[in-house]
Amino acid sequence: MASYEKGQSLRTRNDTPQVTLFSVKVRLQETGEMFRVPCCSRLTKVAELIERLELVAGIPAHFQRLSYIDEGDMPDKSTFKYNGIIPKGTISLRTWSQDGCSDLVKAAAEGDLTKLKCLGVTVDSNYNTPNSLLLSLEARCDWVAARASTALYIASHRGHTSMVHFLLRNGANVHGKTSLGNSPLHVAAAMGNCDCIDELLAYGAEIQDTDGNGHSALDLAALWGQKSVENRLFLYQWRKRASKVSLKSHLDPKELFPHQKFDSSLQTWRRGPQAKNYMVNLVNHGEYSGSNINAPRKHSSVRRQANLKESNVNMKPSIDKPG
Structure with missing residues (x-):
C-alpha cells in the first residue's frame, strides 16, 4: 500500500476540486433595485451572469455594464475568481448612457408612463x-421600434400592465426578442406577471415561441415555480384549440354513437309534423354490478352446494341387513 508523506494531498489526478456555490447581489444603479443571483461559483464567467440577469433583473444583455468595487467594466470572458468577487458580494449594474438609454431604462423600470411617452417610444x-x-426616416422608425421593444421587455418584467398596454397599442412589437432570444412573454412568465401575460397574449404573443435555450414561456414558468402562470397558459391554449372546433348542426347516422341513434334531443330526429320519442336505458361505466358489495348472492353456488350434498349421499356405502 502506498504511503503518503506528511502534508501531501490524498487527491488523485482524476479527482476534480469541489466547487462551492454561493449567491451574489446585483444593484441596478439607475433605480437602486437589488437582485439576488444564486448558484454562482469562482468559475462563473461574467458572460454567464449577464445572461442570467436578463431574466433576473429584466435588463437586455446589450444594455448591461457590470463592475465590481471600481467603475471599470468587467470583461465578459473573465471569471469571478479573476475579478475577486466573493460570496454575497455586491456587483454594480449600469446601462449605457448614450442615446438616452439610461433614461429609458429608468422610466420603464419605475413604471413612469408620463416620462416614457417623452422618450421616443412612439412613431x-x-x-x-x-x-x-x-438617421434617415426609415432608420429612425427602426430606432423608435427598438426603444419601444426595450421598454416593453422591462415593463413586462416589472409587471407594469398599463405601460405594457400603452406600448402594445402604439405599435410595440410583441414578438420582439433580445439578443439571447428572450421575449416579453418569456420574462413575464418567469416573473409571474399574469396581467401582463394577458395583455401580451391579446396582442398575439405565441406561447410556443422559444428562447435561445429552447425554453418556451410555459417551460420558464415551470422552471421558476410560477404555478398560476402555468395554469393560465394551459387555459389559453385550450381555449385557442377549442375556438377552432366547429360543431355540425346535422349529424350523419354513421357519425353517431349507439346511444345517440335514438336520442330525441338531436336535430336528426326532429323531422316531420310529429315528434319521435325514444327511450334508451343508458348505463354509466362503473363497477361491474356482480362485484358490488350490495350484489345479490349467486344462485349457482347454492345449486353447487345442493348437488354436492346429493353426491355425498349417493356415495355412502350400502349395508345389507341380515336376513
Missing part, C-alpha cells in the same frame, strides 16, 4: 438624440 414622438438626428 409620433418628437424626442431626438444626437444619434437619431443623423
Whole structure:
C-alpha cells in the first residue's frame, strides 16, 4: 500500500476540486433595485451572469455594464475568481448612457408612463438624440421600434400592465426578442406577471415561441415555480384549440354513437309534423354490478352446494341387513 508523506494531498489526478456555490447581489444603479443571483461559483464567467440577469433583473444583455468595487467594466470572458468577487458580494449594474438609454431604462423600470411617452417610444414622438438626428426616416422608425421593444421587455418584467398596454397599442412589437432570444412573454412568465401575460397574449404573443435555450414561456414558468402562470397558459391554449372546433348542426347516422341513434334531443330526429320519442336505458361505466358489495348472492353456488350434498349421499356405502 502506498504511503503518503506528511502534508501531501490524498487527491488523485482524476479527482476534480469541489466547487462551492454561493449567491451574489446585483444593484441596478439607475433605480437602486437589488437582485439576488444564486448558484454562482469562482468559475462563473461574467458572460454567464449577464445572461442570467436578463431574466433576473429584466435588463437586455446589450444594455448591461457590470463592475465590481471600481467603475471599470468587467470583461465578459473573465471569471469571478479573476475579478475577486466573493460570496454575497455586491456587483454594480449600469446601462449605457448614450442615446438616452439610461433614461429609458429608468422610466420603464419605475413604471413612469408620463416620462416614457417623452422618450421616443412612439412613431409620433418628437424626442431626438444626437444619434437619431443623423438617421434617415426609415432608420429612425427602426430606432423608435427598438426603444419601444426595450421598454416593453422591462415593463413586462416589472409587471407594469398599463405601460405594457400603452406600448402594445402604439405599435410595440410583441414578438420582439433580445439578443439571447428572450421575449416579453418569456420574462413575464418567469416573473409571474399574469396581467401582463394577458395583455401580451391579446396582442398575439405565441406561447410556443422559444428562447435561445429552447425554453418556451410555459417551460420558464415551470422552471421558476410560477404555478398560476402555468395554469393560465394551459387555459389559453385550450381555449385557442377549442375556438377552432366547429360543431355540425346535422349529424350523419354513421357519425353517431349507439346511444345517440335514438336520442330525441338531436336535430336528426326532429323531422316531420310529429315528434319521435325514444327511450334508451343508458348505463354509466362503473363497477361491474356482480362485484358490488350490495350484489345479490349467486344462485349457482347454492345449486353447487345442493348437488354436492346429493353426491355425498349417493356415495355412502350400502349395508345389507341380515336376513
